[in-house]
Amino acid sequence: MLPRFDPTNPEACLSLLEDVTTNVKQIQDSVLEAILSRNAHTEYLRGFLNGQVDKQSFKKNLPVVTYEDIKPYIDRIANGEPSDLICDRPISVLLTSSGTSGGVPKLIPLTTEDLVQRISLASLYRPLLYKHIEGVKETKSLLFYFVSRESETASGILVRTMITSVLKSVTPETKYIWDQTQVSPHAISTCADTTQSMYCQLLCGILQRDNVGRLGAPFASTFLKVIKFLEDHWPELCSNIRTGRLSDWITDAQCVSGISKFLTAPNPELASLIEQECSKTSWEGIVRRLWPKAKCIEAIVTGSMAQYIPLLEFYSGGLTVISTLYGSSECTIGANFNPLCKPSDVSYTIIPSMGYFEFLEVEKDHQETGHDPMEKHVVVDLVDVKVGHDYEPVLTTFSGLYRYRVGDVLRVTGFYNNAPQFHFVGRQKVVLSIDMDKTSEEDLLKAVTNAKLLLEPHDLMLMDFTSRVESSPFPGHYVLYWELGSKVKDAKLEPNPNVLEECCFTIEESLDPVYRKGRKNDKNIGPLEIKVVKPGAFDELMNFFVSRGSSLSQYKTPRSVTNEEALKILEANVVSKFLSRKTPTWELHELYSSR
Structure with missing residues (x-):
């Protein structure tokens, strides 16, 4: 937990940030000790630790879990059983996630004490902005x-x-x-x-x-x-x-x-x-x-x-x-200590007082090999991560989450004092797949970024996008929904078909060799399609998700849509369609070097 501090005293705030990023190992060990000693009597921890609350027993006996593993406990608390199923303090709020990444909102337990800590971190960060x-x-x-x-x-x-x-x-x-x-x-x-x-x-x-x-x-x-x-x-x-x-x-x-x-x-x-x-x-x-x-x-x-x-x-x-803070409904994890850096260069420094942080190493090719990274790697402590490596955060919190996989992929870029700094790579989940191809959110974003450069000479801007897989008829193909805007007020949005077809091809050329092989040699993947939608279509999509419980403040356009009602909204707004007219290239050595 963060020590008490005066949020109106900038010098005290900056000094505290220096302290917590310097004494990382000591703070992490004390955070874990506090969490385990407080919650040792909970039904969840008793089932694994039998009263042993040392770090070694924790790492040996507690499994690394996902939301589905802990959902039964959260459901029991929601239905009236006491909070001490998982936590010694009362669960005052069940936080609902945005629900747009995975489709269904999660319910995350939160104590009043933990909420105060999260609010405090925002106050602690403000003097850093004033300094820069x-x-x-x-x-x-x-x-x-x-x-x-x-x-x-x-x-x-x-x-x-x-x-x-x-x-x-x-x-x-x-x-x-x-x-x-x-x-x-x-x-x-x-x-x-x-x-x-x-x-x-x-x-x-x-x-x-x-x-x-x-x-x-x-x-x-x-x-x-x-x-x-x-x-x-x-x-x-x-x-x-x-x-x-x-x-x-x-x-x-x-x-x-x-x-x-x-x-x-x-x-x-x-x-x-x-x-x-x-x-x-x-x-x-x-x-x-x-x-x-x-x-x-x-x-x-x-x-x-x-x-x-x-x-x-x-x-x-x-x-x-x-880009100030990095966190999720589960935990506020880090802060950007270099606020004036380019948006593309943002790295977040982990704040070790906010929870106990472990990291599961993620192979950059794990989605191509099809292996679960849990089969190949151990979970390492915060102080043991290595620069240049990719990891998925594993959280243990004061509010009753233990060795919980967040699902994000972070890349270690360096250290601030002794605290690791991470670049947010994306969600680990595959968003598009037809055959052997597995396109992640990061892959898709990079490809679209390359393609939308073709719009600039025509005073067009990509306002928002999402995607889906069209599996019928064979072969299936990727479909991207694009909402375009003009840099010139009240200009007609009439994109040149040749430009949009070239955008389709550029996206395909930017995807990995497994996808490109499926397009060219195996012919198991059809040409990528861009469907341009009316201005305001993504507002309708947002309104749909907000009506189902998402938050306007936390809403993120899903990069892949599977919900049938959401797809109907998009399809009803389609004004033009474009297909890739060329076949992307690939070389055999690319395929092996990507694995």
Whole structure:
């Protein structure tokens, strides 16, 4: 656990970060000892340890597990059995994951103590930004957060997303910090109507535009949704500012009360200025133009979010894009100690106080060989990882997870003091496969990144994408759904067929030799297809997943879609189709060198 610290004292925060990244082994050993000694009496640990709580017994007797292994215990707690099945402290919340990576949300146990730790880490990190970004401390933040629907289990335990848990667990201390650092009142962010909340957060941000130094959202995709919302609603926002009167459809009491502190009188001068910027032919640099004192955009841009980097750069006008923290519903794991690095170079430093971290080495060819990495590798401690190697994190937490596989793939890039630094590679799960081919999320993202470069000379941008396998008729083939946008406002989206066909081929050429062999020699894989969908199609897809319990703040477009209802949404929005007209090349030596 993190030691107590004063979040208003930047020097103390920076000193603590130095301490925890220096004394890594000691902290990790003490974290494991604390977790085991606290929870030794739980049904789960008793079944494996028989009262032995030393590290050696833990590693020898406790299995490495996945969510499906622990789900029966979580279900029992949700149905009314006591939390001490897995944890000595009461489970106050069951966190629901985004549900878009694997299709079905997981329920992750969380204690109040653990939640406080996660909130504390965000406060601890803030002075690091102040240290690296000159002048940002004297401004406030326009960071867009949204609550999502919540429910209760049969036993009365709250089921929430992580963002909702944080927003609804504000103490007097954290409320003071919020008011000191955010331009938008806390009440607006906790409004249950995300449309009203987004509108009022934007209105607050524009009214206080000269005091905004940081903008952002939990994920890059969320921030881009806000920009799209601004693009659709700026005339109405300008009308509110010009008249000093809030739109009648804003009826939520929290929003009305929150905005009333700032929308106090007509301001036609500001309205005209915003109108002038938003009316321009291109929205390139719109963020910097609307918020002239902004220094950076904060949003996760690693993993599946990396594809949004070009869009962020287009709208930001050269502002630094900072990917701050790395974590999941299971645990907050690391922080970016070099916030000014390029988004593509982000490495996260593991914070050893947040849980006990082990790592399962992942062969870079494990998906091609078909072997489970558990058959070939032991689990190593945090201090024993090696630079250049790929690992899957294995977590043991204070909230009742023991040797739990997260499913991410991380690559060790170096060390900060004695704490390893990791680059987020992607999810370990294969997202597309027809025959012997197994295309991972990382493979797919790299291929699409190469292809979308072909759009730039035509002032086109790839706004979002997903994929699926079309298995009928034989041979099956990959299908990618692309939503395109133009750099020129109100321009017609009529992509040149030759360009999109070349995009199809470029994706195929970028995939691994097993795929390319299946296309060329074996003829077991058909030509890759891109289906262009109408603007707004991915908003419909997001709304579908949010309606099923996902969170707007945590939503990530799934890189592969299998849900039939979601596929119907995409297919209903298809406006044009393109196939790869050439066959990708491959050489025999490539096939063997990839294994």
